[in-house]
Amino acid sequence: xxxxxxxxxxxxxxxxxxxxxxxxxxxxxxxxxxxxxxxxxxxxxxxxxxxxxxxxxxxxxxxxxxxxxxxxxxxxxxxxxxxxxxxxxxxxxxxxxxxxxxxxxxxxxxxxxxxxxxxxxxxxxxxxxxxxxxxxxxxxxxxxxxxxxxxxxxxxxxxxxxxxxxxxxxxxxxxxxxxxxxxxxxxxxxxxxxxxxxxxxxxxxxxxxxxxxxxxxxxxxxxxxxxxxxxxxxxxxxxxxxxxxxxxxxxxxxxxxxxxxxxxxxxxxxxxxxxxxxxxxxxxx
Numbered sequence: 001x002x003x004x005x006x007x008x009x010x011x012x013x014x015x016x017x018x019x020x021x022x023x024x025x026x027x028x029x030x031x032x033x034x035x036x037x038x039x040x041x042x043x044x045x046x047x048x049x050x051x052x053x054x055x056x057x058x059x060x061x062x063x064x065x066x067x068x069x070x071x072x073x074x075x076x077x078x079x080x081x082x083x084x085x086x087x088x089x090x091x092x093x094x095x096x097x098x099x100x101x102x103x104x105x106x107x108x109x110x111x112x113x114x115x116x117x118x119x120x121x122x123x124x125x126x127x128x129x130x131x132x133x134x135x136x137x138x139x140x141x142x143x144x145x146x147x148x149x150x151x152x153x154x155x156x157x158x159x160x161x162x163x164x165x166x167x168x169x170x171x172x173x174x175x176x177x178x179x180x181x182x183x184x185x186x187x188x189x190x191x192x193x194x195x196x197x198x199x200x201x202x203x204x205x206x207x208x209x210x211x212x213x214x215x216x217x218x219x220x221x222x223x224x225x226x227x228x229x230x231x232x233x234x235x236x237x238x239x240x241x242x243x244x245x246x247x248x249x250x251x252x253x254x255x256x257x258x259x260x261x262x263x264x265x266x267x268x269x270x271x272x273x274x275x276x277x278x279x280x281x282x283x284x285x
Contacts, residue, residue, distance in 0.1 A: 004271035014087070019267060019275070021084035026274055028156075029115055036152035059151060066148040066164040068172055069180070070140060074126075076159040082125035089228075091121040091281045093128035099222070101136025104174050106214045107183040107285060109224045110202055112191040114233040114262045118226035118281040123183045124160035128283075139181045140173055144189070146256045167209060174217040183224070184210050189258030193238060193248055195230045224285035232276035236261035
């Protein structure tokens, strides 16, 4: 067995900040929703039960917001931490043509990757300059509805521009007068199970509902390709038909989310861990 390759003890501060930025992002993706739910339940059972109860009632009244364009925060999207997140890989957004801000658009994003780092960095933050490249347009990244059932976490997710991927959510976005970009990771959760270095497989044959909605509303479809997205993580081998893949399929149908068994590097060593590899991501649209 090969010995682990450890990170040098002396690294520039900017590299440390980049690693911390990506570490908090991975932990947010994997653990923050569950942690927020636990804190909410504990608050209900403790001395903070009244504020928690009021928040729960507000959640009930606010339950349709993820399907009605969300609640993005320019302040959250411009946090300096996202610049360190961008520079870790690094991530770049390349515009091929200018877009009329008087219209709505559907960005078909591919590939999904394991954690959709490119989609998050480009469309949930301003780190790569979306607002500068596409003035007058505001992105909304569609994601699984289950994330918006988690108290507190749902508000943090919406602050970055995340909205529900339900058909009614997309219809609402495209029904407006203009200025919105609905970003859809075309392959969705099933494509995450295919993401590994050197692989590129688009899951689209049974996922064409967004095309029908775009045609009905007269909304242009813009192809977006994220080069390098699948190079960030290794996965435990799970070829179609394998026992692991069948189990992942059952869990996906039960939970609504894909559960790829991924690994890459750690914080202090480069041989194994849940942090992505430092690989450049070039998103072209």
